[in-house]
Amino acid sequence: MPQEPGAQMASGYTVKVRAYAKVNLTLDVLGKRPDGYHELESIMQSIGLYDTLEFRSASDGIRLSCNHPEVPAGEDNLIHKAARALQESFGLAQGAEIRLEKAIPVAAGLAGGSADAAGTLIGLNALWGLHLSHRELAEVAAGLGSDVNFCLTGGTALAQGRGERVTVLPAAPNFWLVLLKPRFGVSTAEVYRGLDLKSVGDLRPDTVAMLNACVINDFNAIAGGLRNVLESVTLSRYPELSELKAALRRAGAAGVLMSGSGPTVFGIAPDEETAEEVAAALMGFKATCYVTRTHKKGVEMERS
Numbered sequence: 358m359p360q361e362p363g364a365q366m367a368s369g370y371t372v373k374v375r376a377y378a379k380v381n382l383t384l385d386v387l388g389k390r391p392d393g394y395h396e397l398e399s400i401m402q403s404i405g406l407y408d409t410l411e412f413r414s415a416s417d418g419i420r421l422s423c424n425h426p427e428v429p430a431g432e433d434n435l436i437h438k439a440a441r442a443l444q445e446s447f448g449l450a451q452g453a454e455i456r457l458e459k460a461i462p463v464a465a466g467l468a469g470g471s472a473d474a475a476g477t478l479i480g481l482n483a484l485w486g487l488h489l490s491h492r493e494l495a496e497v498a499a500g501l502g503s504d505v506n507f508c509l510t511g512g513t514a515l516a517q518g519r520g521e522r523v524t525v526l527p528a529a530p531n532f533w534l535v536l537l538k539p540r541f542g543v544s545t546a547e548v549y550r551g552l553d554l555k556s557v558g559d560l561r562p563d564t565v566a567m568l569n570a571c572v573i574n575d576f577n578a579i580a581g582g583l584r585n586v587l588e589s590v591t592l593s594r595y596p597e598l599s600e601l602k603a604a605l606r607r608a609g610a611a612g613v614l615m616s617g618s619g620p621t622v623f624g625i626a627p628d629e630e631t632a633e634e635v636a637a638a639l640m641g642f643k644a645t646c647y648v649t650r651t652h653k654k655g656v657e658m659e660r661s
């Protein structure tokens with residue numbers, strides 16, 4: 358059971374959460390904001406690929422360890438920042454040891470870091486017995502990164518503003534995805550810096566049509582409506598991504614798109630069998646392939 362606020366933590370008490378990745382089914386940029394960020398309109402979808410975070414109570418300090426050599430476990434990690442933001446916002450003295458098992462690829466456009474931050478807020482809320490409401494956690498989340506609020510809730514949602522204003526859809530579509538993550542990562546900030554809104558052409562999505570398609574689970578309309586204006590930057594810098602998209606299409610994906618600022622591209626399929634056939638036809642490409650499906654949550658507690 359979670360501890361009461363301020364209570365002495367029993368040593369050995371642990372909380373385990375799964376933090377799920379997302380893809381963008383649409384991503385539109387409406388303009389540049391005075392704060393340097395961009396005004397977004399994006400439909401985000403949680404997918405079944407997840408990191409696992411385990412939290413163990415400690416008398417003070419935040420200590421993070423990770424199974425993945427490329428993930429920095431220092432103070433710059435968003436998990437650290439989320440834990441500190443929670444401590445500072447609510448004047449907490451409790452500490453935690455956090456173990457991250459990383460499965461979501463890094464710098465991939467799948468919100469792996471944001472998912473971990475959201476998982477940390479939910480995990481520590483339980484470990485420390487804080488009983489903070491979703492709204493209170495969302496306020497902390499918004500200060501950590503544009504996608505963290507979406508990851509707190511997950512499922513299918515429209516993200517607006519910097520990305521932090523999230524409206525969850527009443528129903529979530531149900532389909533399979535084949536993801537291709539090339540060996541390199543990209544910097545989101547650099548992609549946004551390279552964006553020229555005058556040259557996005559027909560990459561602009563019809564967001565309202567996609568919202569409707571998601572709500573009624575119209576697979577063909579979802580496949581036909583996938584658009585991301587950031588492709589205008591990332592695909593021109595990395596032409597191999599266009600080749601990966603073409604390969605996904607040839608392999609039988611019904612619709613294909615780059616997620617977020619990239620470089621992961623994904624294709625969608627109506628069922629697992631078709632998704633596995635698409636993945637099998639993609640052997641030999643210089644990219645890691647994942648087969649997964651839409652998921653209804655951003656963070657889930659694991660019973661241990």
Ligand code: C5P
Binds near residue numbers: 396502545549
């Ligand atoms: O908020 P987050 O840390 O995920 O954003 C990373 C970078 O992406 C920002 O520093 C900014 O350069 C860019 N960005 C943006 N407009 C947004 C979201 C992100 O320009 N709405």
